[in-house]
Amino acid sequence: MTTDATGTGTGTGTGTEPYVRVGRSGLFVDRVGLGTMQFGWSVDETGAFDVLDAYAELSGNFET
Structure with missing residues (x-):
């Protein structure tokens, strides 16, 4: 999964990616x-x- 600068998933552009990044920490969590x-x-x-x-x-x- 790729993310933009805000940590929002951008893999498909649909906002339905299973994980999002927490700030700049590199930690990914469920939506x-x-x-x-x-x-x-x-x-x-x-x-x-x-x-x-x-x-x-x-x-x-x-x-x-």
């Missing part, structure tokens, strides 16, 4: 992040694993 603050509080363990499984099936990742 969509998964917030898990509710896990263990209002979402039980089974529900949390269901959400994580769905996120992984949609190619989400936690790697940095």
Whole structure:
């Protein structure tokens, strides 16, 4: 994937590239992040694993 000076993906020009660069750091992250603050509080363990499984099936990742 190539990026412009702002870190926006420019590989296809559609804005649908899976990763974007964080500033000038060289770090690339998913365009969509998964917030898990509710896990263990209002979402039980089974529900949390269901959400994580769905996120992984949609190619989400936690790697940095």
